[in-house]
Amino acid sequence: MPPAAMVLIDLVEDAMPSRDYFTPLPAETIQQIASYLYASHVPDKARQDTISSTRIPPKSSSDLLSLASTCKTLHQQTNNWAHHFLHQHRSITKYKDFKTAKAAAKQIPLKELLQWSSRNCVFCGKKSARSAILMNDLRCCRDCDREQWPNKITKTEALKKFDLREHQILPGQHRLSKLLAQYPGVPPLRYGTYRSAGVLTTMFLQEDVEAFAELAHGDLKGHLKKREEARLQRQLKRKLKADERELEAVEAAEAAEVGTLRDMQGNQGDAREVIVIDNEDYTDDRIRNGASEEMFTLPVWEN
Numbered sequence: 001m002p003p004a005a006m007v008l009i010d011l012v013e014d015a016m017p018s019r020d021y022f023t024p025l026p027a028e029t030i031q032q033i034a035s036y037l038y039a040s041h042v043p044d045k046a047r048q049d050t051i052s053s054t055r056i057p058p059k060s061s062s063d064l065l066s067l068a069s070t071c072k073t074l075h076q077q078t079n080n081w082a083h084h085f086l087h088q089h090r091s092i093t094k095y096k097d098f099k100t101a102k103a104a105a106k107q108i109p110l111k112e113l114l115q116w117s118s119r120n121c122v123f124c125g126k127k128s129a130r131s132a133i134l135m136n137d138l139r140c141c142r143d144c145d146r147e148q149w150p151n152k153i154t155k156t157e158a159l160k161k162f163d164l165r166e167h168q169i170l171p172g173q174h175r176l177s178k179l180l181a182q183y184p185g186v187p188p189l190r191y192g193t194y195r196s197a198g199v200l201t202t203m204f205l206q207e208d209v210e211a212f213a214e215l216a217h218g219d220l221k222g223h224l225k226k227r228e229e230a231r232l233q234r235q236l237k238r239k240l241k242a243d244e245r246e247l248e249a250v251e252a253a254e255a256a257e258v259g260t261l262r263d264m265q266g267n268q269g270d271a272r273e274v275i276v277i278d279n280e281d282y283t284d285d286r287i288r289n290g291a292s293e294e295m296f297t298l299p300v301w302e303n
Contacts, residue, residue: 023073030074031081037063038085039122040137044173046193046200062114083109086116092125123148133192133203153209155191155202162213162220163227169209170202 023030040063068078086095086109093116098104121128123144132140134149153161158169166173169189189212191204210220217223 023071027077027080030077031084034064034067034078034081035085037067038117039135041135041192042137043191044193045131045136046195064110064114068110079108079110082113083107086113092120092123094125131194133194134190134205136192136194149205151206152203153206155204158204158206158209162209162217163223164209164213164216168216169204169212 064078064082068075086093087097090096093113095112098107117139119127119129120139121130121141121144122138123140126141128139128141130139130141130145132138132145132148133152140148155166155169158164159166170191171188189204189208191202193200193202195201214220
């Protein structure tokens, strides 16, 4: 049999296992998996209305519902986890167990959990229609969002602070999805989008961007230091050029003033007539001291 056929058979056997390796797992493991499926995140959810070519279809149901619909075992384990969650956080969920076994049998904890979490902040229990920026499948008030993810920075701040380019931190939007494969130690950067007053804003976790910038630049502190020194050098050059332009402007103004004075002095030789003014009423101190008449001459310019 050719080697290619052997590979094909192996792939089919791996893709369609004959045994069920999932449902026999311990209940604690299955419930741990359910806890990870409780919240999902679509980073570009706020861009759906602006990018028609990459429109993201809305979710028809929760991933937990998909897991619970697989088989009876997973349905039971998923509801057990939901019941445990509601009971453990009853201070904010206001969950109350049914008193009778018959009433408890009709209870569907997973449905109650999903209904509650669609109307309330999952961290404090307050009514909220706002989604968490970095986990937009969860309802989260503004205060809890800041508390749970305190070190968020905008895309503009991330690019400016760590000297990065947009195609580096958002490779999927620039058809460079394989870019992050160059940095095996850093997973794809986690980010979220939201709209404020109609403006689309993209947020990142600062520690994620800093770790990526460290690998991208090698020595991040040294790189930022060199960038700052180069910025100061450019600023100094701009100041020197501005001072030179200002000095040239002052010298030009002084030269123009000197030229005007020379023109005025040259024109004084063109006077041809003298006007005599009998200034008997002149109140100059010299007249009051005894001079009764002053002769004043005014130049009359030729036309």
